[in-house]
Amino acid sequence: MLDIKITAASSKKEKPSDNVLGFGRYFTDHMFVMDYTIGEGWHDARIVPYGPIALDPSAMVFHYAQELFEGLKAYRCADGHIQLFRPDKNIERMNNTCRRMCVPEIPMEDALQAIKTLVEYEKDWVPHSEGTSLYIRPFIIATEPQLGVHPSKTYKFIIILSPVGSYYAGGLNPVKIMIERKYVRCVKGGTGEAKVGGNYAASLLGQKEAEEKGYAQVLWLDGIERKYIDEVGAMNVFFVIDGKVITPSLADGNILPGVTRRSCIELLKKWGYTVEERKLSIDEVIEAHKNGKLTESFGTGTAAVISPVGEYNDDGFVMTINNGEIGPISQKLYDELTAMQWGKTEDDMGWIVRVD
Numbered sequence: 506m507l508d509i510k511i512t513a514a515s516s517k518k519e520k521p522s523d524n525v526l527g528f529g530r531y532f533t534d535h536m537f538v539m540d541y542t543i544g545e546g547w548h549d550a551r552i553v554p555y556g557p558i559a560l561d562p563s564a565m566v567f568h569y570a571q572e573l574f575e576g577l578k579a580y581r582c583a584d585g586h587i588q589l590f591r592p593d594k595n596i597e598r599m600n601n602t603c604r605r606m607c608v609p610e611i612p613m614e615d616a617l618q619a620i621k622t623l624v625e626y627e628k629d630w631v632p633h634s635e636g637t638s639l640y641i642r643p644f645i646i647a648t649e650p651q652l653g654v655h656p657s658k659t660y661k662f663i664i665i666l667s668p669v670g671s672y673y674a675g676g677l678n679p680v681k682i683m684i685e686r687k688y689v690r691c692v693k694g695g696t697g698e699a700k701v702g703g704n705y706a707a708s709l710l711g712q713k714e715a716e717e718k719g720y721a722q723v724l725w726l727d728g729i730e731r732k733y734i735d736e737v738g739a740m741n742v743f744f745v746i747d748g749k750v751i752t753p754s755l756a757d758g759n760i761l762p763g764v765t766r767r768s769c770i771e772l773l774k775k776w777g778y779t780v781e782e783r784k785l786s787i788d789e790v791i792e793a794h795k796n797g798k799l800t801e802s803f804g805t806g807t808a809a810v811i812s813p814v815g816e817y818n819d820d821g822f823v824m825t826i827n828n829g830e831i832g833p834i835s836q837k838l839y840d841e842l843t844a845m846q847w848g849k850t851e852d853d854m855g856w857i858v859r860v861d
């Protein structure tokens with residue numbers, strides 16, 4: 506058990522109304538902070554007023570990007586109580602990322618206690634309207650003040666909370682995706698399966714160029730053969746071909762193992778669908794589209810849950826999917842996952858963790 510000291514903010518912010526929330530623009534009154542020093546381990550767990558943190562300009566995170574993060578949500582149910590969706594999977598993944606980034610791990614129970622305690626302390630910030638939630642962003646940064654390239658000896662683990670709006674205020678609208686032939690997100694042996702800021706920094710230029718052409722995100726192909734599908738933007742990606750649901754396998758370590766991805770696979774199998782986790786080439790997808798066998802495609806992630814793809818553009822060659830409309834499997838997954846997350850249906854998978 507962590508001994509979490511609480512320092513209350515002297516004044517509370519005015520809470521934004523649910524209809525202006527957007528994503529990650531407002532933050533709650535408090536944050537969780539814990540420090541790591543060699544010899545002492547993780548120590549000084551505390552909840553303090555939300556605000557700027559002082560770091561030495563030579564802190565290693567600023568120079569060599571030794572940093573990692575997680576993302577999950579707290580949901581308010583109809584009866585007012587607050588719950589999390591599979592937080593253990595996020596913490597497990599955070600610790601896998603820690604190992605890849607030479608960052609000391611945080612015991613599962615401690616990380617879960619930190620998240621639950623902070624969310625409960627800030628529970629008035631969990632919004633009430635349909636589709637809204639409290640986004641939870643745990644992250645770890647290297648703080649040692651020196652410029653030699655090696656793992657830092659000191660770290661900060663911080664959790665901040667942000668009330669977020671409904672992703673689909675205007676309905677579940679399919680997005681347009683550009684197939685990325687110029688840039689890559691990661692290579693085998695790299696940090697593709699780790700949730701780190703560096704991956705995002707490297708993805709910005711491709712994303713920006715796609716946006717300039719009117720596309721929401723890019724479809725990343727593998728960094729070696731430029732042939733196999735990895736992910737779409739910051740989401741995992743699924744294709745329905747000939748009635749089978751296919752998603753790229755995690756085996757090569759290129760792909761972020763999404764909690765939503767895993768949950769979709771488990772639900773689809775429970776419902777009796779054939780699910781294949783395997784290498785999937787972009788040529789196979791294009792071929793399936795030509796033969797009329799590609800009936801749906803969707804991205805999965807905590808922010809959007811399910812994001813149907815209405816169109817892929819490959820250097821000017823446009824593939825429209827399901828007439829640019831959401832397909833039945835995407836809709837069914839969206840309905841089931843959101844019903845579980847907001848407590849509208851029985852949790853027969855053991856995925857829900859109550860906060861209060």
Ligand SMILES: *Cc1c(COP(=O)(O)O)cnc(C)c1O
Nearest residue numbers: 739740741761763764765806807
């Ligand atoms: C976080 C993330 C995902 C989605 O993971 P979820 O656990 O489902 O939210 C997918 N791809 C990338 C690159 C990510 O960072």
